[in-house]
Amino acid sequence: MGFSKNIKKEIQEFFLSRKQYENNTVSTFNNLSNATSLAMFFCISSKTELDEIRKLSRLASKDYRELVIFVFADAYESFDVITNKAIHFFNLEDFTLFGKMKERLENLLEERHFDLLISFEQTGLHVCQNIIASVKAGIKIGTDKTDNNNLYHLTLACNEEEFDIVRFYEQVKHYISVLNIKTTS
16 A cells, blocks of 8 residues: 555656646746746635735735735635635635646636746645646745645745744745846746
């Protein structure tokens, strides 16, 4: 049983990394700090996390002209009614029985292109990694918590016990300004 689980995990990781490279459309800009469109991804399990995301969205909307936040809840029920149009909430009902994205979610991810994606996902769930791989962004930045760091162009180390989404966002902004990352098409 352990052998078949290991093979299944390796196959999933192969297709996730392959999908990452197929869907990656790199934006072109001289300096990453000039990026204008930002996508954020969260995988949550409680309503309190959703309240923290709302607080962060107010902060990030001042920094970027276009802000879109993708929130995935690993459940079949919704935690709250989302009134902010920048926040797109979805859960397990947006996937088929076999884990394939339903048309609404697939279309939402297909039609958008972002300069920057910041992922706050730390669970390592394959569903979340599939969503991150499907988001089209020039640069993808995430935490180094998951086993699949190949989803990101840049990962930042963070302490799991002291993880704060606002502090992580500020840390990403700092490294963007310091690194002066240039992209090519």
